[in-house]
Every structure is written in C-alpha cells, then in structure tokens.
Amino acid sequence: FAMKVAVVLCLLAAASVFAHSEYRPHFLRLIKEAERVRKPLVHFGSEDQYFKNVFRVSNGGTNAEAYWSFDNKRLTFQAQLAPYNVTHPCDLIYNVDVTGRNNHIVSPAAGRDTCSYFTPNGTHIIYSSTLGGGAWCPAPPDQDFGYVWPLNKDMDIYTHNLQTNQHRPLLPNFPPGYTAESTISPNGKRILFTSDFEGDLELYTMDLDGANLERMTYTPGYDGGAYFSYDNSMIVWRANRPRGEDLTRYLQLLSLGMVEPTNMQIYIMQLQGPNAKVPIRVTNNSGVSFAPFFLPNNKAIIFSSNLHDPMGGDFQLYVVNIDGSGLRQVTTKGSFNSFPMLSFDGRRIAWCSNRDAAPGDYSTIDIYVADWVGDGFDETSVRRGRL
Helix, strand or coil: HHHHHHHHHHHHHHHHHHHHCCCCCCCCHHHHHHCCCCCCCCCCCCCCCCCEEEECCCCCCCEEEECCCCCEEEEEEEEEECCHHCCCCEEEEEECCCCCCCECCCCCCCCEEEEEEEECCCCCEEEECCHHHHCCCCCCCCHHHHCCCEECCCCCCEEEECCCCCCEEEECCCCCEEEEEEEECCCCCEEEEEECCCCCCCEEEEEEECCCCCCCCCCCCCCEEEEEEECCEEEEEECCCCCCHHHHHHHHHCCCCCCCCCCCCEEEECCCCCCCCCCEEECCCCEEEEEEEEEECEEEEEEEEECCCCCCCCCCEEEECCCCCCCCCCCCCEEEEEEEEEECCCCEEEEECCCCCCCCCCEHHHHHEHHHHHHCCCCCHHHHCCC
C-alpha cells in the first residue's frame, strides 16, 4: 500500500508540472492502479539503428508538436518561450528553419494555440486557437476534477498567411465546440481534425477550404491526434474507449468541457475498399500510447508510449506494424520522446524530447531532427502519395 501511495504522489507531482500545456506528458496521473501490466513483446536495440546525425533545432524552453513543411525545409510548432511566456503562459505558434535558424513567432500573442500544420504551398499554416473567445490565456481546468485536459469551446481552426501575417477562422460558421488537432493529407486535398461539435470527440475530414465535411468515427471516447498515410489511403490516430463507470465519467467531464485522456491506444482506418471507415485497433498495451505517425511504406507506425513502465512517466518512441506485430523500441535517451513526424520525402524525422535536459526536467523540451535510417522507407510509396 505504501508503494502505491508513493506512486500516486509521484504522478500527482508530475501532473502539477504539466498542468498548463496541452502537449506535455499530461497522461501520467491517469493510469489506474488497478490496471494489470501486460508485458508486450518488445525488440530492443540502439537508437543508431533508427537515427543518424541527430540535431537539436530549438534551444531551451518548452517546444512541441513540430511538423514539417511540404518542401521539408521548415517546421511549425507550438511553444512557451520568452518573452511571451512571462505574461502569457499559454502555447503560441512558431516557425523555424530545419537548421534552427529564423525561429520566430507566427500567431498573435493571444489566446491558447495548438496543432499547427503547413499548407501544401507553404504560404499558410492552419492551427487552432481560443483567440475568438478573447486575447487572454485561458485558465487551466479545476484540478478537483482530477488531472483533466481542457476542451475550450472557443477553440477553432484558423488559417494564417505567412506572407501578410493575417489570420482568419477557417470555419467561421462552424458550430461552437472544441475543434482542433488538424493535419493535412500528403496529396494536399483533405484536412483531418477532431471536434466535439456533435457531442463527442470524433474525427472528421474536409477539403482545404472547409467544404465536403465527412465524419469518420462514431464510437464514444476521445478520438484525436490523427494523420494520413503517405499514400493517403489510411488514417492513424489514438483513442480511448471508456465503458461502464468510465464512460459515465467521460460524458460528465465532456459536458463540462474537460477530458481525461487515459488508456489511449493506436487505431488505423482504411479510407477505401470494402473495409472503409472501420476502426482497427493496432496496440493493446497497458499505459498510454499516443502521437502516432505512419512510416513511409505505410506498413508500420511510429508512436510514443510509456508501455514499458505504465505506472511511470517515461515516454519513448516505438514502431509497430499496422497488424500489431513487430513492436520495437526506438528511443532510449531522455524521459520524454514524442510527437514524431517523418518528412514528406520520408528521409528525416522530427520529434520532441527532453534528452538534453536535467534528469526529471519536463519543462525543457526541445525539437530534434535526424536522418531516418530505420525500417519503413519506400521512395515509390512516398512519390505516389505526394501532390
């Protein structure tokens, strides 16, 4: 019993560090003590099997969700950096050259921003923000509800012109609700995003101008963080599927504009053929698995998880085949590695990590890039899926 209490207190302490940001490893406190740890079959190796020429792009601060431009030369990301974080402790959107130069703020220093993504021509980004609800930094949720994640009802998708520095809502007539986590298909035709405007956190796709909206998921639970495959034929995302009392609590929190992102697993879905729009569960691990992204051959997925230590806060990158086989650990350095994205040409990877921070420091999370030398590179597949 004393050991269980110590674990809970440790996770609560960690949760207090992450309470003000969407992207920090905010899942730690949520792992249930009663959950039995199922040890998955993991093939271990060296990071050198996957990465070459690792380079730190950012230099301190809290940076995350760094995503490639279609020409593979820039990254767009969210961060809390000086001087803005002193008076505005919310995530804002930045762009940086992949060399680390020209790091600059893009979004207005107002509201809470998240989930930025370049458009195919590189002249705009899309991102989500609470800017429409006011310029202030929204207060974090009441921790009396446990460790929960805010679902701001004024979180909308914006498009930002990088040349004129003008922004506007992408969906000005969209119903109120949390609408975020948007990404764009490699062929540049569709946006994939999460919204609760119909009463649950579901996945949707639409054209780049917001037309031809299509709902993709229908099962109660948090569906989010979705990406297209390189050939545009599949999507991958993380989801939880609460049942019984957990479902009741999930719906109660959802009605209050909060969610407990616990017990996340990785899912895929075919977009064409006889099994189109049928969710297929890929992982079945204890702990939390999130931030999935397809490898270029469309046959495997890289994601972040604490499956090796479900009661702890150590998140590493893993690769798994889309049929759930061949699980292997990619990263070993640092205690937080997440948000992996391979470049559109499939040759490099960007991710976020605290590997150069002091042990236990989750407030310093930097952006890294490296040559991807792991499995899954397929130049033919990459070319076929592009614009």
